[in-house]
Amino acid sequence: xxxxxxxxxxxxxxxxxxxxxxxxxxxxxxxxxxxxxxxxxxxxxxxxxxxxxxxxxxxxxxxxxxxxxxxxxxxxxxxxxxxxxxxxxxxxxxxxxxxxxxxxxxxxxxxxxxxxxxxxxxxxxxxxxxxxxxxxxxxxxxxxxxxxxxxxxxxxxxxxxxxxxxxxxxxxxxxxxxxxxxxxxxxxxxxxxxxxxxxxxxxxxxxxxxxxxxxxxxxxxxxxxxxxxxxxxxxxxxxxxxxxxxxxxxxxxxxxxxxxxxxxxxxxxxxxxxxxxxxxxxxxxxxxxxxxxxxxxxxxxxxxxxxxxxxxxxxxxxxxx
Amino acid sequence: xxxxxxxxxxxxxxxxxxxxxxxxxxxxxxxxxxxxxxxxxxxxxxxxxxxxxxxxxxxxxxxxxxxxxxxxxxxxxxxxxxxxxxxxxxxxxxxxxxxxxxxxxxxxxxxxxxxxxxxxxxxxxxxxxxxxxxxxxxxxxxxxxxxxxxxxxxxxxxxxxxxxxxxxxxxxxxxxxxxxxxxxxxxxxxxxxxxxxxxxxxxxxxxxxxxxxxxxxxxxxxxxxxxxxxxxxxxxxxxxxxxxxxxxxxxxxxxxxxxxxxxxxxxxxxxxxxxxxxxxxxxxxxxxxxxxxxxxxxxxxxxxxxxxxxxxxxxxxxxxxxxxxxxxxxxxxxxxxxxxxxxxxxxxxxxxxxxxxxxxxxxxxxxxxxxxxxxxxxxxxxxxxxxxxxxxxxxxxxxxxxxxxxxxxxxxxxxxxxxxxxxxxxxxxxxxxxxxxxxxxxxxxxxxxxxxxxxxxxxxxxxxxxxxxxxxxxxxxxxxxxxxxxxxxxxxxxxxxxxxxxxxxxxxxxxxxxxxxxxxxxxxxxxxxxxxxxxxxxxxxxxxxxxxxxxxxxxxx
Numbered sequence: 097x098x099x100x101x102x103x104x105x106x107x108x109x110x111x112x113x114x115x116x117x118x119x120x121x122x123x124x125x126x127x128x129x130x131x132x133x134x135x136x137x138x139x140x141x142x143x144x145x146x147x148x149x150x151x152x153x154x155x156x157x158x159x160x161x162x163x164x165x166x167x168x169x170x171x172x173x174x175x176x177x178x179x180x181x182x183x184x185x186x187x188x189x190x191x192x193x194x195x196x197x198x199x200x201x202x203x204x205x206x207x208x209x210x211x212x213x214x215x216x217x218x219x220x221x222x223x224x225x226x227x228x229x230x231x232x233x234x235x236x237x238x239x240x241x242x243x244x245x246x247x248x249x250x251x252x253x254x255x256x257x258x259x260x261x262x263x264x265x266x267x268x269x270x271x272x273x274x275x276x277x278x279x280x281x282x283x284x285x286x287x288x289x290x291x292x293x294x295x296x297x298x299x300x301x302x303x304x305x306x307x308x309x310x311x312x313x314x315x316x317x318x319x320x321x322x323x324x325x326x327x328x329x330x331x332x333x334x335x336x337x338x339x340x341x342x343x344x345x346x347x348x349x350x351x352x353x354x355x356x357x358x359x360x361x362x363x364x365x366x367x368x369x370x371x372x373x374x375x376x377x378x379x380x381x382x383x384x385x386x387x388x389x390x391x392x393x394x395x396x397x398x399x400x401x402x403x404x405x406x407x408x409x410x411x412x413x414x415x416x417x
Numbered sequence: 418x419x420x421x422x423x424x425x426x427x428x429x430x431x432x433x434x435x436x437x438x439x440x441x442x443x444x445x446x447x448x449x450x451x452x453x454x455x456x457x458x459x460x461x462x463x464x465x466x467x468x469x470x471x472x473x474x475x476x477x478x479x480x481x482x483x484x485x486x487x488x489x490x491x492x493x494x495x496x497x498x499x500x501x502x503x504x505x506x507x508x509x510x511x512x513x514x515x516x517x518x519x520x521x522x523x524x525x526x527x528x529x530x531x532x533x534x535x536x537x538x539x540x541x542x543x544x545x546x547x548x549x550x551x552x553x554x555x556x557x558x559x560x561x562x563x564x565x566x567x568x569x570x571x572x573x574x575x576x577x578x579x580x581x582x583x584x585x586x587x588x589x590x591x592x593x594x595x596x597x598x599x600x601x602x603x604x605x606x607x608x609x610x611x612x613x614x615x616x617x618x619x620x621x622x623x624x625x626x627x628x629x630x631x632x633x634x635x636x637x638x639x640x641x642x643x644x645x646x647x648x649x650x651x652x653x654x655x656x657x658x659x660x661x662x663x664x665x666x667x668x669x670x671x672x673x674x675x676x677x678x679x680x681x682x683x684x685x686x687x688x689x690x691x692x693x694x695x696x697x698x699x700x701x702x703x704x705x706x707x708x709x710x711x712x713x714x715x716x717x718x719x720x721x722x723x724x725x726x727x728x729x730x731x732x733x734x735x736x737x738x739x740x741x742x743x744x745x746x747x748x749x750x751x752x753x754x755x756x757x758x759x760x761x762x763x764x765x766x767x768x769x770x771x772x773x774x775x776x777x778x779x780x781x782x783x784x785x786x787x788x789x790x791x792x793x794x795x796x797x798x799x800x801x802x803x804x805x806x807x808x809x810x811x812x813x814x815x816x817x818x819x820x821x822x823x824x825x826x827x828x829x830x831x832x833x834x835x836x837x838x839x840x841x842x843x844x845x846x847x848x849x850x851x852x853x854x855x856x857x858x859x860x861x862x863x864x865x866x867x868x869x870x871x872x873x874x875x876x877x878x879x880x881x882x883x884x885x886x887x888x889x890x891x892x893x894x895x896x897x898x899x900x901x902x903x904x905x906x907x908x909x910x911x912x913x914x915x916x917x918x919x920x921x922x923x924x925x926x927x928x929x930x931x932x933x934x935x936x937x938x939x940x941x942x943x944x945x946x947x948x949x950x951x952x953x954x955x956x957x958x959x960x961x962x963x964x965x966x967x968x969x970x971x972x973x974x
Contacts, residue, residue, distance in 0.1 A: 127441060306811045306812075307806035307807075307808060307811045307812035308811065308812050308813055308814040310769075310772075310774055310804070310806065310812075311804065311806065311812055311825075311873075311876065312825065312829070313773075313774060314772050314773055314774065314799070314802070314803065314804050315799055315803070315825065315826040315829045315830065315880070316795075316799040316829055316830065317825070317829045326814050326817075329814075329816035329817075330814070330815065330816055
């Protein structure tokens, strides 16, 4: 039944319904991953850190948020030495005698949650606006992209600070503590949407010229449906790359805000809060209180960033072998 | 397989050339031991379908294989000197000086940021010991020879100020600037219109003749080879299938592959034995009303001015470009109307207005009596009018499975909602276009160009339309695949009484498929009528020129 086909027959032969996993493993992206040591190491590191953060309640040696378990006299124990109580803390303790390893695990939980949620928020916002602007064109496009241009001319952290400050003024003081983390997510997310919008708009403008879009228009598929079901899947490649890089950015922005003291409250310390606390003791010789949270932050941001770099190259057909 | 009738040293001699691409899914052998010679002053035509290895041969000779491709074994000699093992630094001196190159796309083979003169002078001075003024004088004379009028004035123009044909002449002038012994021309005319193509081929042949340079002409178009080449090399799947003098190979091909290739080329002359499409089957057709009627169709585009934000706000001035100007024609039920014309003649704009993609500036289109741009005509248009596009790589969404692609019109028009019924219909449609229904579970990239075009046809058929607009449906396909797709289209027309609007720049395809034809030029319908009448007795000067320019196998001396 298949056409009396010339030598390109191997395509036909090689394709009998392979499983999704087999196809995924054999895909160009995974092949590139398997042959890219930096990608393997950075994804392993990122995965380990994320898993450790998620599993913190089960693997952390102490619960740093339960004051009943804290031994105040264990404070300032250097890493690896026995404290007054006889316990050995691998990463040492801070001024209140909290185990640093546990605080870091719990802290990166907060950092990662804010990072992921903020990226998801800016991605949703940016992709929707970019898709609308790119597919629709015209005045809507002009307005959306001008706003994005204005926003891109500011450092993202300033915008996040501004939004955070405005939110503090609007939210009643008794709710501020509990809502701080959501405000943070909103602020960081809103500061980063423009990158997504720009990329998606550009790609959508290219895609909407293609014949498969014309074919859908001829059969009367409504515009929003074409934008979401036809154009969107074809512009997601670059979005994935930006999402990875902006996850690293969001984690750093959260740390910066928390370091400046406007982020999450001290009762729920994130990596940035821990670094702020540690910084007070740096010059009195208790280096580990700053060092370990900072190391964690660097590892997290670096591994995610390297992963994003690799993904960008892997998805670029021009660099493909 | 190679006959060296010449006692002189061949300009180029290739022996058992093997080219490999070590890829991650194993080694891909692009050339399997290719051997041939080119004598001084000879034009060797290399012909074959896409993937046959013709361009690969050219690239291997000049040492420009894209990595990871490499020459695994074999030898290349230029005037008896072995060049395939020369270091890159030596090859650089050789390219341009001893081997000139003419590429397919005149848009990308010239640097848009430098004037034509700068590029020519640079090339000349790189290879010849001339000063600026001498090089400039030589550049002017080269351009004149290449047929560029007022060359002395135009030498300081930028490439974008030249038309496609003129630009390709500049590229030819560039290729012969340093008097090379060999010119490799890779599809030099494929991006050009027929009328321009003929002139460019003449220029290429004349210039090489006057300088005694040999030409290796790579093309998929047998007609071009027939017009210019002395000897022909037919390639398929990385091997040379057949070679010999042009007249002999074209008239008396020996190999089955060559015979098949030549047979599948549509010709301008109607084969007396072939059935006249559909017309004979409908004697009452003349009496019947037109199924599609286009009346005074006009479309204007505004150029610049009004496009920007401020332009829109302040109503800046915009220039008007009339792409389609007062076009009227009609198509009878079950027949095919062919629209021919060169690029920019407005044929595709016409197609888009008829299919409902862009609204006409004025004029009306009736399908089955209903105005397709009126509110009432909209629903019937979506059901009755479908379109097949030129590029089968762009017309199927790469992220969708074939099944969903073919079913999309059914879902969009809500013809049925039951999953099982949709699946049955899709399977049925795929069988109609002679594809295995298993295809519905695969993605478009798993199919070849011809198979994708079949999928596009299946999608167009899925709403059981009566009228299909085909915009260059086969111009992206190889000739043998083109023949299969055209066959399928006429088969389906007979079976379902489809009406086609067939748009093509290829006059032979129109001759083979259409009952009536319209010739468009710069937005105006120059003439329109039954295909035999217009092709055999063209009234318009332009039609005659177009017909004369078509390189035809029958013209081989």
